[in-house]
Amino acid sequence: MLAAQVRDATAVALDPGPRALGDMDAVVIAMGGRWATSAATSVVLAERAVVVDLSMPPALDPAVRLALGARGLDIDGIRGDDLGSAVERRYRDRLEVLAAATIDRYLEAVAERRRSHADLLAARIERQRTDALAAYLGERPELDPATRAELDRLTRDLSARFFREPLARLAADPDGRRRRALDELFGW
Numbered sequence: 787m788l789a790a791q792v793r794d795a796t797a798v799a800l801d802p803g804p805r806a807l808g809d810m811d812a813v814v815i816a817m818g819g820r821w822a823t824s825a826a827t828s829v830v831l832a833e834r835a836v837v838v839d840l841s842m843p844p845a846l847d848p849a850v851r852l853a854l855g856a857r858g859l860d861i862d863g864i865r866g867d868d869l870g871s872a873v874e875r876r877y878r879d880r881l882e883v884l885a886a887a888t889i890d891r892y893l894e895a896v897a898e899r900r901r902s903h904a905d906l907l908a909a910r911i912e913r914q915r916t917d918a919l920a921a922y923l924g925e926r927p928e929l930d931p932a933t934r935a936e937l938d939r940l941t942r943d944l945s946a947r948f949f950r951e952p953l954a955r956l957a958a959d960p961d962g963r964r965r966r967a968l969d970e971l972f973g974w
Contacts, residue, residue, distance in 0.1 A: 804830040812877055814884045816840035816892065821847070836874075838881045840888055861885075903965045904957035908949070910972075915945045 798806050801823045807813075807830045815821055815837070823831065831837065832853035839846045839860045851858045856874075859881065919941050923934055956964045 801827055803827055807831055807835060810835050812836040812838070812881055812884075814838045814840065814881060814888060815845055816888050817845040819845065821845040823847070823850075836877045836881065838885055840885055902957060903959075903968050904953050907956060907968060907972075908953055911945055911949055915941055 800821075802810075803824070804826045807827060813831065813835045816839075818841070821839075821841075828847060828850050832850050836857045837846060837850075837854055837859070839851070839858070842861055844851065844860050846854075846858065846860075851860075859878070919938060923929060923937070929937075956968070959965050
């Protein structure tokens with residue numbers, strides 16, 4: 787979750803309520819539909835916070851968006867230069883960072899869903915190979931760079947040989963049985 791990765795950010799319930807909003811200076815939302823909040827939440831939101839709505843179409847209620855005025859930014863207006871004070875610029879700068887991180891995470895998730903199970907397994911194999919090699923080399927600081935490079939090449943070649951056929955068979959999975967077996971084995 788993005789909030790866990792951003793310093794001083796907190797994930798809250800979809801309708802956090804007026805009490806939780808009272809402690810917030812900014813709210814970033816990115817949703818696939820309308821953001822349904824209680825009337826009390828909407829009032830506090832409109833009075834206090836800077837809101838960045840990254841949703842397309844906007845998830846924020848039009849009445850709340852109108853009440854926010856310049857404190858309400860949507861995906862099209864986030865780059866606008868109409869925020870003048872230092873405080874507003876500071877919020878805008880932080881919100882731009884949050885918006886970029888949110889968009890990056892979303893695009894990563896979309897790309898991950900599109901990857902085949904063969905690609906996912908190949909990536910897992912490569913991560914395990916590089917982790918094991920790094921641990922091995924970490925215990926042997928005396929090895930020169932040429933030897934380290936040769937060990938990297940050797941483990942890469944061995945990994946490719948061992949897994950080439952299974953990965954090719956997984957990629958050609960006409961009825962989905964192999965994918966389901968991976969789901970079962972690895973919990974994907």
